[in-house]
Amino acid sequence: MIWKSLMGILCMGGLSATNAAILMINDASQLYDVRIEIGCVQQECSGEAEITLSQKGRPQVFQKFSTTQLSFYLPKHDQSDVDHLLKYDNQSGVIFGDFNFDGNEDIAIQDGNYGAYGGVTYDIYVMNRKRQKFIYSAELSRLTQESLGMFRLDPDTKRIITLNKSGCCNHTRSEYEVVPQKGLLLSREYSEVLMLSGEEVEIIDRKLVNGHWQEQIWHYPIKQYHEIEKQ
Incomplete structure (x- = not known):
C-alpha cells in the first residue's frame, strides 16, 4: 500500500x-x-x-x-x-x-x-x-x-501522477519524475479531447525521451473509443 x-x-x-x-x-x-x-x-x-x-x-x-x-x-x-x-x-x-x-x-x-x-x-x-x-x-x-x-504514485516507474481537465471534454494525465538535487521533471502528458463535432476523440501522448519530446496522436470515432476504454 x-x-x-x-x-x-x-x-x-x-x-x-x-x-x-x-x-x-x-x-x-x-x-x-x-x-x-x-x-x-x-x-x-x-x-x-x-x-x-x-x-x-x-x-x-x-x-x-x-x-x-x-x-x-x-x-x-x-x-x-x-x-x-x-x-x-x-x-x-x-x-x-x-x-x-x-x-x-x-x-x-x-x-x-x-x-x-x-x-x-x-x-x-x-x-x-x-x-x-x-x-x-x-x-x-x-x-x-x-x-x-x-497526486498519485506509481512505485514501479517511480513517477508522480496528476489528473486535470478543462471543461467537460479535455482530460489530461501528467507524469513527473523526481530528479535528485534538481526537483520535478515533467516526463509525460496524456490527453483525451472530445472534438467539437462530438463524434471523435483525439488522443495525444507526449513523452520526454533523452531530453526531447516525442508526440503521438490518434483519432477514434466516439463509439470505438468507448469500446477501447472498456477493454
Missing part, C-alpha cells in the same frame, strides 16, 4: 455540537502516531487544526504542524481499512507516503480547497534525514494546487 487514509480513529469528547475534539490515529503511518485537534460537529470535522506526530513507542512530540483548513468525516463504524486510491471527491485530511521515492515516509496535510475545480489542496512535507524533521516542499504542494486533488 503506497499510502493510507485516516483510519483507526479514536475520538475523545462529545461531538453532538461543535467541540474541540482530539483525534488519535495510530495506524495511518508505519512510523508515527498522529494527534489532531480540530472542531467537529457530529461526524464532520473542519477548520483550523493542529497535527502532532510522535514516533511509535515514544511519548515525546516529534513534530507539530498547523493548517487553517482541514476537513474530513469520521467513519460511522470501526474501519480496519480505508480506500487509499484517492478520487476527486474522496480525499483524506492527512496522508502518509513516500512522495519523492527516497525511501522515507513523508506527510501531506490538507490546507483547503484551492485546486482546480475546487479540488482539495495539500501542504506536502518531506523527511530530511540529516535534519531529522519534515521540510515543506513547495514543488510537491504546488502539484495539488494545479491539478484535481492529491
Whole structure:
C-alpha cells in the first residue's frame, strides 16, 4: 500500500455540537502516531487544526504542524481499512507516503480547497534525514494546487501522477519524475479531447525521451473509443 487514509480513529469528547475534539490515529503511518485537534460537529470535522506526530513507542512530540483548513468525516463504524486510491471527491485530511521515492515516509496535510475545480489542496512535507524533521516542499504542494486533488504514485516507474481537465471534454494525465538535487521533471502528458463535432476523440501522448519530446496522436470515432476504454 503506497499510502493510507485516516483510519483507526479514536475520538475523545462529545461531538453532538461543535467541540474541540482530539483525534488519535495510530495506524495511518508505519512510523508515527498522529494527534489532531480540530472542531467537529457530529461526524464532520473542519477548520483550523493542529497535527502532532510522535514516533511509535515514544511519548515525546516529534513534530507539530498547523493548517487553517482541514476537513474530513469520521467513519460511522470501526474501519480496519480505508480506500487509499484517492478520487476527486474522496480525499483524506492527512496522508502518509513516500512522495519523492527516497525511501522515507513523508506527510501531506490538507490546507483547503484551492485546486482546480475546487479540488482539495495539500501542504506536502518531506523527511530530511540529516535534519531529522519534515521540510515543506513547495514543488510537491504546488502539484495539488494545479491539478484535481492529491497526486498519485506509481512505485514501479517511480513517477508522480496528476489528473486535470478543462471543461467537460479535455482530460489530461501528467507524469513527473523526481530528479535528485534538481526537483520535478515533467516526463509525460496524456490527453483525451472530445472534438467539437462530438463524434471523435483525439488522443495525444507526449513523452520526454533523452531530453526531447516525442508526440503521438490518434483519432477514434466516439463509439470505438468507448469500446477501447472498456477493454
